[in-house]
Structures are given as C-alpha cells and as structure tokens.
Amino acid sequence: MSTTSQKHRDFVGEPMADKPVTALSGIGETLGKKLEENGFDKAYVVLGQFLLLRKDTEMFTDWLKDSIGANSRQASSCAQCLKEWCDAFL
C-alpha cells in the first residue's frame, strides 16, 4: 500500500464540501494562489476540471503542470487525491 500523506487522507475521508483548493493534496500556498488566479478557487472547481478530463489522471497531471507549473510529484499527488475521492464519493 502506498504511503499517503495526512492531507490526502483528510481530503479523501469526507465529502469536500466547500474546501479551498489548498486542501487538495499536493497543492500548497503558491500553487493554490496560482489556481485561484486561474479561476479555480475551490476544490470542487478543480474536481470539475478533473471530471472534464474524464478522470484521466495523466491528462489532469499534464493540465496541472501546464497551467500552474506544478511539478510532477505535486500534480500526480493531486490527481491521485481526486481520483480516490471520486472512487469513494462519486
């Protein structure tokens, strides 16, 4: 079983409600600001993007890297977090 961070576990453990984007695993202060600049101010909006990309983690990772300049570790962490959230709640 891969190790997941506390942030990951916190996010995946419950419905995301109105959590900010910084609640996503892999998204910190800086990346969160960049996402907000791009119009993704809440985690559910990022979820929307993930779903638009048909829950494809690879494409979502690419999108994250391209749009806000996340590195691949951060991006894959975020993608994995969203994927698991979807598995659990969607």
Added chain:
Amino acid sequence: MASTQLTDEELFLELKRFGFTPGPVTENTRPVYLKKLKKLREEQQQRGLRPGKTRTIGAINSTTGGGSTVASRPVSHDVTHLNTSRRPGRKSSLLGFSSDESDAETPLKRKGLGHSGRANRSSSSQQQPKIRPASTPSVAIKSRYDHSATPSSNFSLGQNGERRVSLGWGVGDRSRSDAGLRRYDDSGDEDNYEEDMEKKSRSLNGRGASRLNASKLAGDYSDSDEEEVSGLGVGDPECDRLEPRRNHPSVALSSDVTDRGSATDGQNTEATPRRFLNMGGSQGEDEEEDDLKRRDFSRLGDSRSHTLPRKPIYGSLTENHKGYTGKNSPATGEDGASRSNSTELRPRFSTYSGLSQTYRRNHSNHTPAPNHSCGHAALKRNVSAPEDELLQQFKREELASSGSFSAHYLSMFLLTAACLFFVLLGLMYLRMRGSGALEVDNVINSPPPEFDTPNKDVIQKLLLSLHDHLAFVAGQHDCGDPNHPNRSVSIDEASVYLLAQNKSFKGLINESLDWIIQKGQDVGIRLMGAVPDEPVTKVSEIARLESTHPKMSFTCRFRRAFFTIINRVLLIAVVAGCVWSVVCYVKYRWRRDETETRQMYDMVERIIDVMKTHGEACQENQDLQPYLPIPHVRDSLVQPQDRSKMKKIWERAVSFLSANESRIRTETQRIGGADFLVWRWIQPSLNCDKGSSKVWQGKAFPLDRRNSPPNSLTPCLKIRNMFDPVMEVGENWDLAIREAILEKCSDNDGIVHIAVDKTSREGCVYVKCLSAEYSGKAFKALHGSWFDGKLVTVKYLRLDRYHQRFPQAQGCSTPLKASGLATSVTNTTAHLQHHSSASSPGFS
C-alpha cells in the same frame, strides 16, 4: 501546425480519429487536448517516417559545421523571438530537458554523464570518416570558441564535453533541487530567455563542478550507468520521464545539426562497446557504425516523437514546442549552451579530456546505450548490449552449463558404476556357489594316509573323476537336461564310466568307495543304498551314487538364481499387498461407522428439537396434537432424495430414541383412521437454550476513522470472534455462520469466498471479496457488531497470504448469496412449524 485554428469540434473529432475519447473541450481543457493531439500525431508520423530518417540524416551530414552553425543561428533568432512571445513555453522548452521530476533527475543526470562519457570514449578512439562529419557540428560550434584544430579526439572531447555540458545543463536543471525549479515554477514570472540562460549557465557552472566531481570517478560513471539502467527498468513513470529527458537533450541537439550530433552521440555510445570489444582486434567497424548510426537515428526519431509529447512540462507552449522541436528548442538549447558555456567550458574541457581517458580505461565496466530512450530501452539493450558483456555472460553460461554437464555426467557415471559393481558381485557369487567343488577337491586331495601310497594318486584321480562325473550328471539333471532322467548314477554305471576313464581304476573302485564311507565328510559324493536316506556302511550296500555339488553351467545357474529371486520378490509383494488391503479395508469400515454414528446422533438431535418445539407449540396452541407421527417427522427432516440413503440412519435413530431418550415416548395413535407410531414429547417446557441462535444483535460502536482504516486496503477480510469451536454443537454450524455473514452483508454482492476456520480458538472466518471496495463495505457492516453474544472484529488480510491459505479462493469470482434454505436447526423447526400450520388449514 495549424492546431491553433482548430475549433473545439474539430479538435474533438481529430482526437476521436486516433481512437482517444476526449472529454468536452472547454477553454481549460483545450490546451491539454491540443497537446494530446500533437502527441498522437507525432506518434503516427513517427511510425511512418522512421525508414526515412537515415536518408535525411545522411544528407545532413554533408553540410559543414559552419553551415550548421549558421543554420542554427537564424533558428535561434526565431526561437528568441518566439521565446519572448511565449515565455512559459520557452521556459518549458528549455526546462523541457529538465522536467521537474526530481526523482528521475539524478539518474538522468548520470545518464547524461554516461552519455557524454561514452561519446568521449567512442569518438576519441575512432578515426572513422563517418565520425568526422558528425564531429563537424561540434567543431563548428567549437570554432566559435576559437578552438584550434585539434586531433579528432579533442574534437570529440570538445564535442562530447560540450554536448555533455548541454546535456548536463538540461539534465542539471532537472537535477537541480526542486527548490530551484520551483523558483522557476512558482515565480510564475515569464523570465526572459536571456535571464533563463543566465540562470542556467549559473546553475550549469555549479552543476558542472559537481558533475565533474561525480564524473571523475569512472567507476562511479559505470556504476551510475548501471544504476540508472536498473532505475530505468524499474518504473514506467520514471521511464516516461526519463525518456523525454533523455531524448530531449538528444532532440534538443538535433536540429539539422544536432540531429547529427546526437546521432553521433548515440552512435558513439553504440559504437563504444563495439569499439572496446574490438580494441584488441580490428578497428574496421564501418559497417557496425553504419548499423549503429541507422539504429541510432531510428531510435532518435522514435524517441523524439515519442518523447516530445510526454515531455512538455510548462507546456502552454505546446504547439510551439512541437513545432520547433526539431529546430528551435534544440538549437536554442545548443545556442544557449554554447553561449553560456563559451567561457566557462573551456577550462572544463581539459578535465573532460582527462575524464575521457579514464573512461577509456574503464571500458570494461561500461554499459552502453541503455540511456537512450527508456521506451526503447529494452530494444536498445538488446541491440546495443556490449558484446564483451554478452561474451562474459555467454562464457559464464557455458561454464555453468559445462559444469552442470560434467556434474550430471559424473553422477550418472557413478550410478552406473555402482550398478555394475553390484551386478558383478551377484554374478561372482553365483559362480562361487557353483564352484564349491573346489573344497571338495581339497578334501579329496587329502586322502587319509591309510591307503597305499602307490594307489593313493590313482584313488585320488578316481575319486576326482567320479566326483566330476556325478556332478555333471546331477547338474544336467537339475538343469532339465532330458538326457539324464536320474540325478544319481547307479554303481554299475559309475564303474563303467570309471573304467572307461582309466583302466587302472578297475580294482580300486571298491577301495575308494570304502574310503568315502570311512571319510564321513562330505566329499561331494553321496552314497545311497537300495533304500534312500539310509546311511550306507558297507560298500556292498551301495546302490547309487549322487553328487552333492552339482556342477551346472553358468547360464543355468544364473537362470535358476534369477527365477528364485523373482519368485521370492513376487511372494513378498503379494503378501504385502494383502496386508495393505486388509488395513485399508479396516480403516474404511471404521470411518464409515464413525460417520454413520455421527449422522445418527445428529438425526436424533434434530428429532429431539423437532419434538421439543412441537411440544412447546402444543402448549401454546392447544389445538395441536401433542404427538407427532414418526413418518411425518422423518419426512420433514429428511429430504426426499436422501430418504433411501438415510433409511438405515433413521432406523438407528429411532431405536436409539426409544431406548435412550426419556423425554420422548413412543406410542401408537390413531390419526385420521390410520394407526401410526407416534412420538410424544413428555418433558414440560424448560427454557431451552436456543442453542444455535446465530443472529446479529446490533452494533457496538459506530465506525469512524479512529477505529477503522479510512479506505479499504485489500479485498480479503479476517473476521474474529464469530464462534467458539468448543461450544459449537451440531454438524453444520459453520454453514450457519456462513449464512449469517451473507445475510448481514446481503446488500453487498461482492463476496466470493467464505471460509470458516473450525479449529481456530478465536472463531475466525475468512472472507474474500471481489475488490477492495466490496471488502470495505463488508468491513463496515461487520466490524463491531454483536453476533450471538460475541463482539465481532474485522481486519484486512493480504491477498497473497489469503491465496496461500485458501488456494481455491483464487478462482472464485461469483458473488455468494445468502441461501434461503439454511440448514440450521432453527430453520428446519421453523419449516416444520410452518409446515404443520400450513397443513392444518389445508386439511380443514
């Protein structure tokens, strides 16, 4: 590329044409899908263009280095222009060499090292004309730095060094700590191209130093090669990232010029192992080189298109990225490298030359080109595995195989030798048996001294010949020779024979016979009188002579021995078989008796329960008769198809009940006009222990994150404390447990295997589900519930351990359902009640 003019619908359709189903194209997803489209297109082109690559490269080779530099110049201008307009792209294309995957960076860094190092080696050792044109680009580039024309080794050094530097620069960027990269990322500011270059050059310097240190150790180099090779083999994501990275440098360096360069690099790296192999031998490897080159080019071509799609990190400049890939970014990379490295590189080249020397020396440790695209790693490894390594492996295999061969032969030889030895021993023993005559001869040869000396020899000879003759006769007889029907020889025949042997025996026959009698020892001749088995005391009584040591031919003896052995072995086998069959039969009978007894007791218990419940029902409901006809009880307890089988058991149960059960009385009643033997339950109702009331009794605690894992880990569960094996009664309580679990998880149709561990003290039940989510649901349903007065706990098990323990579960994939007809006693009684209550209205 006209991708920017694609409308959303067109983009959608284009993507679908490649067999990829995209989601909706919105302003946010557009760039991602464009990138994907480009990647798919490149892949397609790549497949089509691969054969053409070599030709184009060959054409390119003809251009001079200067031309190449010139060519690169305008390109760089374009790139700069582009860069200013698309700064993120610029950043990405430059940093494209160095994606931010820090994990893969270090191996890549080392890969870059290896790459250039290898190139060093190969080019330095090679004077091929083919290399020349390849090195001209670097020469041309070098010329900018006023490098004097040095022997090709220097060129190659320089070329390699520079390439390496540029690679390293790309790599180094990557290998730079994430912090540095993040600085680029997080800044979000579009740096100027120049600024980027400065940063990179700065970092390059620092990196170069570190890399120098690293690369100085040639052993490190080769070790790192191997390390990164294994690292390459490890993970696909790494692979993917490495591939772009690896190829990006090669791609970057592969404009028209850099194509050649990287090709040379690749080819150099390819050639290197070959070179080393042939070091001792010839150096004529043109054809090899050609092959390598072609292979390299194809590889590069593959890798280029292949990697590019995956490459882009900061790819809002995706289209530019793709468009300029062949030219701009590589050229810019090169330019940047060259520009920034102009001053700093020169002092490095000397160290690089030193390094190349060391590399050359350590050629044996060098693992070649697996650095080239990871995607083609396997192919490349197969293709470019150093021949010396291959040879080494081959030798090792040969040694191993020959060693094993000799070991194998040795064992076989020993085995056959032992067998032969024993066979010979047996034969010799047989022969020895036959030659017992020797001792007889000895006995005969020592006649008692009472005979006259002159006659002694004659008598000896007589006796010997007589003995031989008798032995022969006996042997022939024993062997089944029809010529001699009698084993013994009459004395007349003996006399005749002896006289035929030697006239001088005539008078001595009687004397010799007398001597034999007197001797008393067994001289190999038995004297028989008229009546056999009577000791002969006088010569006159002798009627027949027989040999006690028959002389048989060897084959005859062998045959007899063989048959004897066979007979004895067969006899033993037959006896053993008889004994074994007797034992088996006894065991079988014993087991059968035990099962029958157990079934009988079980039946008795069921009857008692039936009667009990009926008795209670009668107490509550006075309309019912307090007795039950025996056949009715039987028919309700035993399924129709089992009735004939269970007949015997039923009979035994009935007799047991009538003999040993005091609470049930057997009597005759008239029911509906017919006489029935009935059972009446006599005992007043006690509060009978509903022994097997296996029911779920609610949850002890709510499941939250503290006492259960947040997400289900494996599809296998171990449920504890469902039962107490000591307390369980009845035959099928484990089925009841299974049913209980299935009922509890009736909403979960993902359970495929349940195993009740009857012997566990903890009352364990093992459950396997279709997937982790099903097991998670089952976990939530079962963990912390009360069952039969016990608190049930659940934990996850590893799938492989589960399969080790229950191999039959590996094949289970159909969900289990709780069956309505449970065989628990309560259910049967319920059935009976239902039956009886249903029948009564039916009657009325």
